[in-house]
Amino acid sequence: MSDFDLFTTSDDHEELRAAVRAVADDKVAPHAAAADAESAFPQAAYDALRATDFHAAHIPEEYDGVGADALATCIIIEEVARVCASSSLIPAVNKLGTMPLILAASDDVKRRYLTPVARGEAMFSYGLSEREAGSDTANMRTQAVADGDGWILNGQKSWITNAGISRYYTVMAVTDPDGPRGGNVTAFVVHDDDEGFTLGEPERKLGIKGSPTRELFFDDVRIPGDRIVGEAGQGLKIALRTLDHTRVTIGAQAVGIAQGALDHALAYVKERKQFGKAIAEFQGVQFMLADMAMKLETARQMVYVAAAKSERGDDDLSFFGAAAKCYASDAAMEITTDAVQLLGGAGYVKDFPLERMMRDAKITQIYEGTNQIQRLVMARQLLK
Known part of the structure; x- marks a missing residue:
């Protein structure tokens, strides 16, 4: 290559x-x-x-x-x-x-x-965050206690995307409370029909409303020993390696939202007339469009490079995954906000999809690690 x-x-x-x-x-x-x-x-x-x-x-x-x-x-x-x-x-x-x-x-x-x-027979969700362990993942309280050839799981997980739709859940739990912080977590697969596993009410959200977000509750849920993912005690390392790869996909989601917003804004400004001409002919509007497109293409290239690194498993994936997610989501928030502005009053109403895209873009700055956490990840990689 x-x-x-x-x-x-x-x-x-x-x-x-x-x-x-x-x-x-x-x-x-x-x-x-x-x-x-x-x-x-x-x-x-x-x-x-x-x-x-x-x-x-x-x-x-x-x-x-x-x-x-x-x-x-x-x-x-x-x-x-x-x-x-x-x-x-x-x-x-x-x-x-x-x-x-x-x-x-x-x-x-x-x-x-x-x-x-x-085969499309099941969906799969991911359970890492908790009420008191969002950015501080190692502070999780959910525990799994060894019981014969299996485990007994107790605790809760918060902000779980597609909860209630998915059949399976990868869940991180502390399996050695006295073990080293971050080295005492194990990953398990939980089934939606496991006894003692229940869901909270759907969260009422700003955006991505078509994707249910709910809490997971575990009350003496028995997990057979053959549902461990990887080795006991390696769960948090596996979780963080996972995020190195999947943050790139959130960057891709942000790029898509931003592209949709730019597409709608371009179509609108070419049709909308004020002062006897299409508002696309005004230099102030053209400068906004150019800045939006420039940010979008920068974000897209960052995501694609990070995706290539994800595919190869490059050593610097942590930096590039965090950078792609962080830049693309910040860009999506700026681009969707500007797109709403270009449509004026029309951008603020639900007759056009721009206000939805602006609301949807916000979560890309928050989930799979806030953009403040992404900057910490990048800085740590730089200072290694």
């Missing part, structure tokens, strides 16, 4: 983009406003993504997946997010939930759980 390969997409990638865009425009976009207004999971979008193998394309072929590389997965998420951020969380969270297994699980565990997700 030459250095220049990082900055190009292959013909296959661009054919994939066209295919995903067609599905997104035809099958996903028509339901986006209703999913937001009704806080309803976009089932039609999920069905369309499953029918085209775009719901969990990252899963390797040996587990009945299509084996899409990291960049291809980002393109899928980007193109879906261009029309509906909530729907883009279907492929994004399926990757987040299963990435710990891909990185660390035994082949038996991989085969048991990756296969139904690849």
Whole structure:
């Protein structure tokens, strides 16, 4: 691979983009406003993504997946997010939930759980954060106590994306309370029908309303020993390695939201007339558009380079994943805000999708590590 390969997409990638865009425009976009207004999971979008193998394309072929590389997965998420951020969380969270297994699980565990997700028979969520352990993940309180050949799980997890829709959950729990901080956590797979596992009420959110977010509660949930992901005590390391890879997908989601907002703003300013001409002809508007597009393309290139590093498992992925997520989400917030401004009063009402895109963009600065945490990650990598 030459250095220049990082900055190009292959013909296959661009054919994939066209295919995903067609599905997104035809099958996903028509339901986006209703999913937001009704806080309803976009089932039609999920069905369309499953029918085209775009719901969990990252899963390797040996587990009945299509084996899409990291960049291809980002393109899928980007193109879906261009029309509906909530729907883009279907492929994004399926990757987040299963990435710990891909990185660390035994082949038996991989085969048991990756296969139904690849086939579209189940979704997979990720349980790391808690009420008092958000950015401070090592401070988690959820515990799993050894019991015979299994474990007894007690505690709770907060802000879990697609909770109640997913069948499986990768859950991190302390298994050695007296062990070293961060080295005493183990990852487990929890099933939605495990006795003692319940869900909180859906959160009432600013954006991504079509993707349910709920708490997970564990009350003496028995987990068989063959549901450990990786080795006991390695859970937090696996969780953080997972985030190195999946932060790139949040960057892709942010790029998609921003692209959708820019597309709508461009169409509007070319049609809207004031003072006898289209407002696109005014230099002040043109400068705004140029800045929006410049930030968007910078973000896209950062995400694609980070995706290439994710695919190769490069040593500097932690920096590039954090940088791509941080820059792209900040850019998406700025671009969607400017897009609302360009539409004026029309941007502020629900007749146009810009206000939804602006609300949806905000979460990309917060989840999978706030952008303040991303800056800490980058700084630590620089100072190593």
